[in-house]
Amino acid sequence: MPLVRVDMIKGRTIEQKRAMVKEVTESMVKTLNCKKEAVRIIITEKEKEDLGVGGILHSDTDG
Template sequence: MPIIHVNIIEGRTDQQKELLIHEITEAVNRAINAPKESVRVLISDVPAQHWGIGGQSAKTLGR
């Protein structure tokens, strides 16, 4: 059972997350022929102030 864990900066809509889950599942199915029913996708929303890019938080960088 493939388990895909995705970390993203918070702020995406539920609809965007649903699409992400769908597209990742499709990609895993195509790439390794895993049955879609066995694919698990976990999304972690990370606050922008907890996401570092080049020594600064994403919040400081306006992301």
């Protein structure tokens, strides 16, 4: 702990994932006063057709 789960739209590069994991971990350590090694992050990428906002599929509103 802390355990961080990030759901995001598919399409980021591995460089972006790498940078995100690094930066978010540092933010957790800085603000929660936890050990770096204790921070775990799980990324889940979602297709636009698997998201709905306001009753509409994201794939229908966002090209």
